[in-house]
Amino acid sequence: MRNRVCLINVLNEPWICEIQKCTSIVVTVHQVIEVFTKLIENIDKYTKNHSEIVAVVSYIIALRIGLPAKACDFIHLAGHLHDVGKLTLPKKILIKPGPLDKQEWELIKSHPKIGFDLLSPVKLFQGQGGVLEMILYHHERWDGKGYPFGLKGEEIPLGARIISIADAFSAMVCERPYRKPLSFDEALEEIKKGAGTQFDPMLVGIFVNIYEEITNWAMGLVS
Ligand SMILES: [Fe+2]
Numbered sequence: 001m002r003n004r005v006c007l008i009n010v011l012n013e014p015w016i017c018e019i020q021k022c023t024s025i026v027v028t029v030h031q032v033i034e035v036f037t038k039l040i041e042n043i044d045k046y047t048k049n050h051s052e053i054v055a056v057v058s059y060i061i062a063l064r065i066g067l068p069a070k071a072c073d074f075i076h077l078a079g080h081l082h083d084v085g086k087l088t089l090p091k092k093i094l095i096k097p098g099p100l101d102k103q104e105w106e107l108i109k110s111h112p113k114i115g116f117d118l119l120s121p122v123k124l125f126q127g128q129g130g131v132l133e134m135i136l137y138h139h140e141r142w143d144g145k146g147y148p149f150g151l152k153g154e155e156i157p158l159g160a161r162i163i164s165i166a167d168a169f170s171a172m173v174c175e176r177p178y179r180k181p182l183s184f185d186e187a188l189e190e191i192k193k194g195a196g197t198q199f200d201p202m203l204v205g206i207f208v209n210i211y212e213e214i215t216n217w218a219m220g221l222v223s
Pocket residue numbers: 008030034055076080
């Protein structure tokens with residue numbers, strides 16, 4: 001593993017992906033995505049590092065459940081891009097300090113479909129279990145109470161179930177316009193509480209096992 005080049009250069013062993021199995025186009029796409037998400041995050045301070053945290057935490061979960069390197073890489077890309085649909089929404093709604101009204105909430109709930117539509121021409125992202133599916137389904141819940149379709153359990157693609165946990169963790173530990181961040185331990189407890197309702201319980205078990213490594217890595221990004 002030591003001599004392999006890492007797609008995700010923030011990570012050290014043992015989370016090194018097998019770059020030989022990636023095409024150079026995947027590596028280039030990843031670099032472009034990272035540059036663009038950084039630009040976006042410079043506009044909205046509340047999203048700072050969110051894309052990176054979701055991408056890396058999702059990637060680590062995917063590796064730990066033994067998914068092939070290529071699948072892990074695509075989960076990482078989808079982690080970076082999961083909220084791309086929000087870019088088309090009015091900023092005043094995204095950073096609104098108080099609760100959203102019904103119409104604003106409906107707009108927010110449209111972002112998975114908007115992101116899916118925006119990126120649907122990208123051939124690399126198409127297909128079953130691909131990046132587009134993960135974007136479209138990342139707000140579905142294990143108990144069927146999510147959106148946009150109310151899919152339940154394993155009807156939700158595995159990659160989307162992984163991103164859902166990483167997204168929730170990142171959202172909780174990062175400051176939001178309407179609330180202070182939770183501590184890492186508080187966020188962990190919330191994730192555990194969501195096992196079997198919001199989240200796939202098997203994946204919550206994996207998250208608990210890698211929690212310490214994740215927090216060690218993410219500490220510098222949320223302070
Ligand atoms: Fe990345």
